Amino acid sequence: AGYTNDKTKVYSGNLPIVVFGDHTRIFKFVDFPFALGADGVKILVPKKEIDVNYYYYLRNLRILSAGYSRHYKFLKEKKIKFPPLPTQKAIVSILEKAEKAKEWRKKADDLTKDFLKSVFLEMFYGGKYNEVELKEICDTRSGGTPSRSRKEYWDNGTIPWLGSTVCKDRYVNESKQFITKNGLNNSSARIFKKGTILVALVGATIGKTAYLNFEATTNQNIAGIFPKENVDLNSEYLFYAMQNLYPKFISLSSSTFKMANLTFVRNLKIPLPPIPLQNKFTLIVKEVEKLKEKQKKSREEIDNLFNALMQKAFKGELIV
Structure with a gap:
């Protein structure tokens, strides 16, 4: 990614769209003006009867890796069921909520990690020892x-x-x-x-x-x-x-x-610091590690739920 002043390269089609990295197999949702760079980028424009947000969930498809070769040839062979547009929008709403749960789980995990660092700094730094x-x-x-x-x-x-x-x-x-x-x-x-x-x-x-x-x-x-x-x-x-x-x-x-x-x-x-204080911090660590283990199980459950919903959605089995 980068920037250019060449306005002739600006994409002139409707937004938003989905772009696919032919080498990287990465999908990106683009809702702002952009210039098309390398020829290894494919623009995927869904048909009118397909919701672009639903289409973007293609990023969860498993595409065979061919190293630094081209991968669009594999993507073209994928067969996906597209339900009626109102159903697509309803499915997107369900998947977005599941994805939001994943984001909240990650933020909670990050807070747990930051907590121990904060406790450590508070207990031992600032010229105390x-x-x-x-x-x-x-x-x-x-x-x-x-x-x-x-x-x-x-x-x-x-x-x-x-x-x-x-x-x-x-x-x-x-x-x-x-x-x-x-x-x-x-x-x-x-x-x-x-x-x-x-x-x-x-x-x-x-x-x-x-x-x-x-x-x-x-x-x-x-x-x-x-x-x-x-x-x-x-x-x-x-x-x-x-x-x-x-x-x-x-x-x-x-x-x-x-x-x-x-x-x-x-x-x-x-x-x-004195060893009793070091040991006290260790006890805090052990309690936080127990919490992190519970968080890990929760994260796995959320990931499994999201993956199950994704599979059902693209098999046409998700009833809304």
Whole structure:
């Protein structure tokens, strides 16, 4: 998307319309003057007997992915039932209400996430406690990747191995990749214990964190951070403290490809309040996590309802 001053390229047809990305398979509802850019954009103008808002729900159709090839050829083959116009409008009203429920659910989820951050800042920041460098209270190490060309390092592996894509400021409960003991012993990979805080060091996920809920190894683009022995530091507290350091990582460079090293991480500072306060925050986290689990189930139920309504609508089975 962008802008142009060339008025000859402005779409002259009626609005609103639906546009389809021939490469991306993305549908967009357009109700404002626009200029048609790349030839990979298809304009879909519904017939008079079809409500454009009903037509826009085509975006929920499953279209086979052909990579960066053209996809309109697949869309053209789709067969969809269009009921009478009054019925279409009634169906749109039902689907819009279901979609609104999805939006409300997401806003509630976002509020829950923001709540913990607000509580953390209120309890521990604002000069209430001395800040200490991570190297004084934590051990920080990086992982490694066994050679992909050596099958014996990967085939039938049983040791969990994680990439930086898991760093989404969330708890990590499982791994999709595994290495062998041979791969572990012949690389810089190391096993991080449960409760280790992971932070991405490079690329799009730089500064994002994860809480490791099981023993695992990681690649070299992740730093594993865990409290030193005999230091009063709660791992859950450390997890949220690291999330608040995200701006430090983002400000590392103006380059689009950012990179941090272990020295940078070890020199970062966090407040170190008394352990009873850290534990109190952990109890709050556990209660919020219970709430988030309930929210997840509610979100799944709403998504299932919306998908069921969509299927019935385009099969002509939604009675209004």
